[in-house]
Amino acid sequence: MTKEEIIKPENLVYKKPTLMNDNPMHYCPGCSHGVVHKLIAEVIEEMGMEEKTVGVSPVGCAVFAYNYLDIDWQEAAHGRAPAVATAIKRLWPERLVFTYQGDGDLACIGTAETIHALNRGENITIIFINNAIYGMTGGQMAPTTLVGMKTATCPYGRDVSVHGYPLKMTEIAATLEGTAYVTRQAVHTVPAIRKAKKAIRKAFENSMNGKGSNLVEIVSTCNSGWKMTPQASNDWMMEHMFPFYPLGDLKDKE
Amino acid sequence: MAKIKGAIVVDTERCKGCNLCVVACPLHVIALNAKQVNKKGYTFAHQVLEDTCNGCASCATVCPDGCIAVYKVKQQ
Numbered sequence: 001m002t003k004e005e006i007i008k009p010e011n012l013v014y015k016k017p018t019l020m021n022d023n024p025m026h027y028c029p030g031c032s033h034g035v036v037h038k039l040i041a042e043v044i045e046e047m048g049m050e051e052k053t054v055g056v057s058p059v060g061c062a063v064f065a066y067n068y069l070d071i072d073w074q075e076a077a078h079g080r081a082p083a084v085a086t087a088i089k090r091l092w093p094e095r096l097v098f099t100y101q102g103d104g105d106l107a108c109i110g111t112a113e114t115i116h117a118l119n120r121g122e123n124i125t126i127i128f129i130n131n132a133i134y135g136m137t138g139g140q141m142a143p144t145t146l147v148g149m150k151t152a153t154c155p156y157g158r159d160v161s162v163h164g165y166p167l168k169m170t171e172i173a174a175t176l177e178g179t180a181y182v183t184r185q186a187v188h189t190v191p192a193i194r195k196a197k198k199a200i201r202k203a204f205e206n207s208m209n210g211k212g213s214n215l216v217e218i219v220s221t222c223n224s225g226w227k228m229t230p231q232a233s234n235d236w237m238m239e240h241m242f243p244f245y246p247l248g249d250l251k252d253k254e
Numbered sequence: 255m256a257k258i259k260g261a262i263v264v265d266t267e268r269c270k271g272c273n274l275c276v277v278a279c280p281l282h283v284i285a286l287n288a289k290q291v292n293k294k295g296y297t298f299a300h301q302v303l304e305d306t307c308n309g310c311a312s313c314a315t316v317c318p319d320g321c322i323a324v325y326k327v328k329q330q
Contacts, residue, residue, distance in 0.1 A: 003304060006261040006325045013260075014311040016320030022268075025319055029296065030272030034318025190278060190312045230272045 017041035019050060023067050030230025032220035033062055035187040036100075036129060039197045041069055043204055044096070053096040054088050056081040058110075060102035061136045062129065079110025082117030085124045089207075096204055098125040103144040104134045107169045111143075114169065121178030121212040125203040128169065128215060131222040132241065139225035143167040146244055151225070166244065170217040174250035180212035182251040186219045186242075188234040199249075211253065219245050257329045260309025262301050265321040269298035275313035275322060283307040 019041035027033045044053050050071065057065040059078035066073035076084040081099035089097040106114050106128050114126065133151055134140040140153040144166050148157040158166075174182040181203050185196035196218060203214035219241050221233035228236060262284065269292065275284050276299065285302045292298050299321070301307065309326030 001259050001327065001329060003261045003301075006259055006327050007263060008325065011325040011327050013309055013324050013326045014314040015323040016265075020320055024268060027318065029270035029318075030274055031318055034320070035316065038318075038320050187316075190315050193315050230274050231277050234274075234277075 017045055019045055019070050020068060021070050025068055026064055027061065028224045030221070030223050030233070031061070032131065032187050032218065033129065035193060036127065036196070036218055036220075037065065037068055039187070039193065039200055040098075040100070040127070043197060043201045044071060046201070047096070047204060049096045049204075052094065053098070054092070056085045056088070056097070056099040058099070058101040058105040060105045060134075062100050062102060063136070065100055079105050079108070080113055081105065081110065082113045082122070082124065082126060085126075086117050086120070086122045089122055089124050093123070096208055097123075098127060098204065098207070100127045101129065102135070103128070103130045103132065103142050103169075104137075107143045107167050111167075111169075115172065115176070118173050118213045118215060119176045119178045121180075123207045123210050123212065125200075125207045125214040125216065127200070128217040129220050130169075130217050130245065131220040131225070132166070133222045133225040135222040135225045139222070139227075144169075146240060149240070168245070170215060170245075170250055173215045178212050179215060179251055180206045180253045181214040181216075181249070183215070183249045184217040184219060184245060184247050186237070186247055188221070188237060192247075217245075219247065258308045258326060259305075259329055260307035260324060260326045262307060262313060263323045263325070264299050264301070265323075266298040266300070267292050267294075268319050269296060269321045270294070270319060271296035271298055272318065273299075274316045274318065275299050278312045278316040280310065280312060281306045281308065284313050
């Protein structure tokens with residue numbers, strides 16, 4: 001059987017989700033953002049919520065997320081995505097509302113908004129991309145930067161006596177009464193991507209069923225910021241990020 | 255015994271040559287093109303082994319840019 005005989009529309013098993021448009025993404029080669037965008041598009045398609053979804057994009061690398069997924073988007077001020085999502089969800093309770101934020105947006109400037117939105121139990125989902133660095137602005141130290149990790153603003157490694165300790169936002173969120181589902185996932189391998197997709201689906205369903213707020217942290221790579229190849233970044237993430245940011249569900253309120 | 259045959263189509267202009275699909279493929283079917291680049295100058299991925307692919311879609315799943323479409327046929 002030749003390749004031409006196999007390549008027919010009826011034999012198609014996987015392609016780019018239709019919600020993801022043909023605009024070339026500005027992300028660096030191998031960036032985890034693309035995979036998470038794809039998962040969100042797939043989940044929204046599977047739920048049949050294409051016309052009823054509002055995403056809130058952050059400030060950071062994902063600021064242009066609205067260029068890539070054909071759903072309704074609202075751009076929020078730096079860190080204020082959960083507050084904007086609160087307003088959208090309260091005015092439009094039948095919409096699926098999610099925010100898509102990086103660690104500089106969610107864990108630094110937007111810490112207060114994030115914690116309060118989660119604690120109020122708003123029926124939204126927060127997708128939290130944690131790559132332990134400010135990727136967009138040139139690889140500066142973020143609140144989530146690991147101890148000893150070198151960045152542009154801590155070239156000798158993060159020193160706890162000067163910079164303090166990394167912030168575990170997901171652990172904090174798990175202690176809040178308002179959260180329904182708090183989980184930490186990654187997208188470095190096929191099984192991890194499948195698990196992350198299930199987690200996103202569950203979070204979206206929880207928010208539609210009015211169970212409370214949901215936080216899905218995705219431990220990601222920033223190969224440009226970390227100054228490694230995409231494959232080396234994945235290996236580095238497995239070796240250094242996962243011991244400090246262990247994967248799994250932290251809270252699942254039935 | 256039924257044999258599963260697969261094939262992939264790479265959107266070479268969208269591909270950024272990140273190499274993640276090459277690492278993810280369990281059968282080493284896909285590789286970066288050593289001699290050609292696309293319009294943006296990236297060494298894009300392409301299928302190098304014609305008969306080996308079983309259409310598992312690992313490459314397409316890990317592709318951050320959604321460049322890969324996977325086709326699969328079950329042969330009787």
